[in-house]
Amino acid sequence: MSHRLIWVEPRDPTSRPSNGERLVFLSYQEVLTMEENIKYEDSFLYRIRHSTAHIMAQAVLERFPTAKIAIGPAIDDGFYYDFDLPRPLTPEDLEAVEARMRTIIKEDHPFVRHAISASEGRALFADQPFKLELIEGLESGGLDEDGNPLTEKVELSTYTHATFTDLCRGPHVDHTNQINPKAIKLMSIAGAYWRGDEHRPMLQRIYGTAWNNEAELDEYLSKIEEAKRRDHRRLGKELDLYSVVDDVGAGLILWHPKGGLIRKITENYWEDRHLASGYDFVYSPHIGKATLWETSGHLGFYRENMYSPIEIEGQEYFLKPMNCPFHLHIYKSRTRSYRELPLRFAEKGTVYRYERSGVLHGLMRVRGFTQDDAHHFCRPDQMPGEIDFVLNFCLDMLRAFGFNEFKAYLSTMPEKAVGDPEKWKDAEEALEKSLKRSGISYAVDQGGGAFYGPKIDLKVNDAIGREWQLSTIQFDFNMPERFDLTYIGEDGQEHRPYMVHRALLGSMERFFGVLIEHYAGAFPVWLSPVQAMVIPIADRHIAYAQQVAEALTAQGIRVSVDERGERMNAKIRDAQNQKIPYMLVVGDKEVEAGQVALRLRAGDNPGAMPLAEFIQIAKDDIANHA
RNA sequence: GCCGACGUGGCUCAACGGCAGAGCAGCCGCCUUGUAAGCGGCAGGUUAUGGGUUCGAUUCCCAUCGUCGGCUCCA
Structure with missing residues (x-):
């Protein structure tokens, strides 16, 4: 049964109203119905x-x-x-x-x-x-x-x-x-x-x-x-970003060098931002003993999504579908004081979940994926501030990747739930207040929360209007109990911390899929695997082209030289199709003047300029995430 | 998982019971080129896999795997 969604009026004038789920195809209707100032249904x-x-x-x-x-x-x-x-x-x-x-x-x-x-x-x-x-x-x-x-x-x-x-x-x-x-x-x-x-x-x-x-x-x-044309599965092939092959298995992603580079840049940025924001990095193994998953409740509640156990010396181990039990054990590894909270454990943890064959979809829905996971542990009095922090951190990061239109969903207590209803209420209030402060529009999904806690989900649309969840911020009133998490308070007594799960980009795979479609493969310069292609007009210009490339490489710009025996037009066409941000044409004039003739993938042709001038343009674009 | 469609060189597609083909990409050569495809040549396929029907199967049938569009699911 579906839950009723109640839309809360947007505070952000740039966010759009919605009558349903498909933003892309709704847009034309929206214009129509907004002009008439009526709902689609009317x-x-x-x-x-x-x-x-x-x-x-x-x-x-x-x-x-x-x-x-x-x-x-x-x-x-x-x-x-x-x-x-x-x-x-x-x-x-x-x-x-x-x-x-x-x-x-x-x-x-x-x-x-x-x-x-x-x-x-x-x-x-x-x-x-x-x-x-x-x-x-x-x-x-x-x-x-x-x-x-x-x-x-x-x-x-x-x-x-x-x-x-x-x-x-x-x-x-x-x-x-x-x-x-x-x-x-x-x-x-x-x-x-x-x-x-x-x-x-x-x-x-x-x-x-x-x-x-x-x-x-x-x-x-x-x-x-x-x-x-924007479909990430098509672009993934055309731009040589990733593949899924039969012999490896359905829903299992092979990241090719260009896709891998984009992932690496994404991860580097992610790590920098997390380090600067009070996160600690942790690492955990891919498998854990059956007893771990019994304690966590996954064998009780999540088993149909887990793969068959592996037997090692008479003990059963399971491939991890989630990272949380490991992070809980890191928390538990010693006595915690109220003074050290909040704790924020982050890990890009690779998990494996059984997904029914019919639901697999490119990079968006896969069987093995790397979550950019984190678990926050805090005192009850820190909770509202912690929610504010994590929501803003998520929005900020998504915006840094160029996402400005997302939908937020607040999911509240379902009929079957664990935990003190008072705590639920506090948590729901904190989540909603943060949403209001953030100024984004959101829907309340009454009773749509997980049994263990309320949550905020941030979703974006793909090229064909399907909605995909990226960020999720979830309270958990269950695991701290199951693992008996405590901290020593000011009063010298043991207290139960609040725990929040959060994935920000969601998973590296899905985020990449959404990113490809969002930019139709024309990634912003800072993410583009090849930022500049030097195009010598004739063979006699190759040596100069290589000098240009060396100079750019020395400035940290990712550059290639198209040395093939093709005509300039063909090289431009190929670079254009590869959606390379800068094409640098060099011929007799440029060689003589020490210049490059810049062409942009949008088709603009700023023309010849000194190399130093181009370097400045590129550096500015990279810094601005343009 | 369910319903339906579909699996032919790296990619996009043709052939649909009778010798498996094209374009692009790749490789080799010629051309030395000024803002989206220069010309020529070569090479590349056990037609997803396994069975079956047939004198003969890429083609028809069955199963498996996978892909696509939905449905269901999505802690």
Whole structure:
């Protein structure tokens, strides 16, 4: 069951409002709905999409008269409808359905609403088991179409157009001719569980999209194409950053030299910032004994995500899915005084988690990854300050990598939870106050916290609008108990410290994936594996090109010389495609004047300048993370 | 894991029961070039893996592995 999200108004005027989850594809709608100052759900476009879903259902039912229909809502970038069909759908089915939809639209049918009673509904949908279940839920269980509890009693209604009647609360367009037949398109076929429950039947879902006019549809489609070009899996190959190979295993990443260099630069920066901010670096092994994971509770609560044990001299060891138990033991290695708190243990710890094969996704969702993990231990009175510190530290770091648009989620106490409710309340308050002080917009996910504590998650969107969690700041009321963590207070008594888990970039893998897509592969200069490519026009310029390269290398600039027997144009094209920030063309004029002719990857051509001038430009850009 | 689609040189793709091909990348040579692809040549594949059907399988069938789009999951 999904939790209800409550959006808190943004304090930061640069952050954008959201109607849902997909920022990228929402943007156009947002403009529309913001202009009209209405919510997406109340917009005409929403009606168009919802109505198009009904029209699609009609066309599918005509093709498959025995089809059972489930639900068909409008979503952020279109609509879908779920069906139970006698056979798998083919692309030809989709074409035929789409063609039929256009005809139905042109026939200009009115959409007519009828209020009905539950018994009328049961008679009307006697051969539609999913609708009967919906009626049941709406009537007695107080559940909406997603199976979530309803806050108020609803009146059942149907909408009818042409030959198709659906149980639906609406609203719809008045007439099908309000839909532009050239502005609709069926996009894909997918499997989807009835009511999102993997123990219930798998239905066939058709995704489609609909817009006000053809131009909007074209714009949407070209955005999808653009997104494909930004996809980190494509760019990972094109820029030779990383690979995943069959022979190694699914979800296991090989970092190539260029990707490795970007990772190394990222890690160096990360380390500098952590050292400057009061973190201690710790290291821990990749495996630990079964007893450790029993104490931590992972064998009880997390075992399905852990790999099979390794037997060593009769003892079972497990590959670590998390770093925390090790850090807890470092804390416990001696008696701690209140004077030494807060303690901040940081480690780029490589963990392995079993992820079901269907969920693996490039760098974003993998089976082995390195978390930039840290555990904070503090006194209760230090807790609000510690939260402030860590939230700001996270935001600051993400901004240093060029991320300015993220979404924050505050997840609060679930029904099943360990720990004193008073402590939960304190912690939730501290988290929320920090969020408010930070000025970013956030959503409250009521009851969405882990059983062991409330948390803040920071997420960003990938190229195709999917949201990925990077930072997480999580209270833990469980582990300090399980490991019996204590410190000696001013009063000479033992006290239980507060503990906070935090991952900042999340994992090196996912962060890299998000970074690639964020910059579409054109990394800022400080992160670019090759910062400058020297391009000699003819072979006689190679010696000078090498001198230029040596001078740049001496200044710490990462530079290569393209000595191939290609024409200058080809070298520029290749450097451009590799998204190298600076191209330095050197020919007779430059050799003679001791200059370089600068070209930027955006296509700008500042032209010839003394080498020293270029070095200053590059150094400034690097320092500014430009 | 589930539903569906798909796996052919490093990459992008063709051939779809009858000799496995192209472009790019790579290598060699020629050209010596002024802001996004100069020309020519060479080399490179047990068609993901394992079975089966067939005179013959890249092509048809089954299984496994993987990829993609969803769903579910995501301490």
